[in-house]
Amino acid sequence: MFRFVGLCFGILVRLFRERQSLLLENLVLRQQLVALKRRHPRPSLGPSDKLFWVIARRVWSAWKQSLIIVTPETVVRWHRGGFRLYWKLISKVRRPVGRRPTPKEVRELIFRMVADNPTWGAPRIHGELRMLGFELSERTVSRWMKRAPRDPGRAKRWLTFLHNHREAIAAMDFFTVPTITFSALYCFFVISHDRRRILHVNVTKHPTSGWIIQQLREAFPFEASQKYLIFDRDQKFGFEVIAAVKATRIIPKQTSFRSPWQNGVAERWVGSCRRDLLDHIVALNERHLKRLLSEYVRYHHEDRTHLGLEKGTPEARIRSEASGRVLSQERLGGLHHRYNRAA
Numbered sequence: 001m002f003r004f005v006g007l008c009f010g011i012l013v014r015l016f017r018e019r020q021s022l023l024l025e026n027l028v029l030r031q032q033l034v035a036l037k038r039r040h041p042r043p044s045l046g047p048s049d050k051l052f053w054v055i056a057r058r059v060w061s062a063w064k065q066s067l068i069i070v071t072p073e074t075v076v077r078w079h080r081g082g083f084r085l086y087w088k089l090i091s092k093v094r095r096p097v098g099r100r101p102t103p104k105e106v107r108e109l110i111f112r113m114v115a116d117n118p119t120w121g122a123p124r125i126h127g128e129l130r131m132l133g134f135e136l137s138e139r140t141v142s143r144w145m146k147r148a149p150r151d152p153g154r155a156k157r158w159l160t161f162l163h164n165h166r167e168a169i170a171a172m173d174f175f176t177v178p179t180i181t182f183s184a185l186y187c188f189f190v191i192s193h194d195r196r197r198i199l200h201v202n203v204t205k206h207p208t209s210g211w212i213i214q215q216l217r218e219a220f221p222f223e224a225s226q227k228y229l230i231f232d233r234d235q236k237f238g239f240e241v242i243a244a245v246k247a248t249r250i251i252p253k254q255t256s257f258r259s260p261w262q263n264g265v266a267e268r269w270v271g272s273c274r275r276d277l278l279d280h281i282v283a284l285n286e287r288h289l290k291r292l293l294s295e296y297v298r299y300h301h302e303d304r305t306h307l308g309l310e311k312g313t314p315e316a317r318i319r320s321e322a323s324g325r326v327l328s329q330e331r332l333g334g335l336h337h338r339y340n341r342a343a
Contacts, residue, residue: 054079106134107144114148167194168227170250171266172219174207174234175273179283187293188212190219192226193265195314196306198297203290207236213244220248228253230263265308269300276304280335292332299331303338 106129113125122142129136172190179185189201200219204211220226229250231237237254245252255262277296283289301314324342331338 054082102136102140102144106136109134110141110144111148114145115151167192167225169193169230170199170224170226170228171230171263172216173231173263173266173270174236175270177203177278177283177289179285179289185283185286185289187289188215189266189269190216190229191266191269195316196265196269196300196308197314198269198300201293201297203286203293205286209236209238209240212236212241216241216244216248220250224248224250226250230255230266232260232263233257272300276336277332295332299336303331303336 109129109132110125113120113128117124122138122145125145126136126138126141129141170190170192172188175187176184177187183205185203185205186207187201187203188207190199191197192199200215202215202218227250229245230253232255242252260267273293273296276299277292281292283292302317303313305311305313305317320341322341322343327340327342329338329340330336
């Protein structure tokens, strides 16, 4: 550091000397530097030397002509390294940015008002908070209202409502199955929401409106106990099919566009059928697939337990009370099994 101060002092002294004497002194110094460079090709420079050349680059336009020890590119690299170090140190200083955070007390109060008053909106809750002396914007209140925890009791009441009305709801849908000859077969089924019972299933290569209407007659041969029939907006369910559904005194209910969750019971059965059966076989033809689906429907009704039925079966399989050894019975050619106790 003392060398750097001495160098700066020497520069100030030389500013007031004669130009001819200064040029001769620079020439002598350069000759000595060239001789020194021949003896030591790569002299080591300290931090003060680097700082001097970085400052010289900023304040002197002709700094390159006087540079002998290092190259100009090296000085530029030093300058950029110092720039990165400067901003790295600044970025480590954490300062509060943006608006002040909402206090925890206010957030909990907003959540409490949302739970106690389901019909209140952001303006009403914002007004109550202002009356209590809390100063925050209505937009902040609206943003925190969206994060309020949902009332689990309300969802449970809605689930109870669906359980109490599920015997009045049925659903129908199509799904495709590829055959060994790379053609597609269309599987049609009707499922009841009550006990997840498959009311009807059939297979065809050409699902016309007349064929679908005939399947509906077989699914509901008499007066149907279901009141609503849910189906998607597939083009196969045209005006003739909707008219046939209304003729059975069932109210047709079409789901929204690209909303498979609105027909969740049917979609869930399609997924179970694929995982349990279709992902493990190759359909040979229409007759072969129809036989496999009939066996799967029987397994679905009598043997397979369902989470939606509290681990029961659609046919209300009786829990075994015997204490004998466990016997295994194959289902679907050995893909699945049923276990019973020997009497």
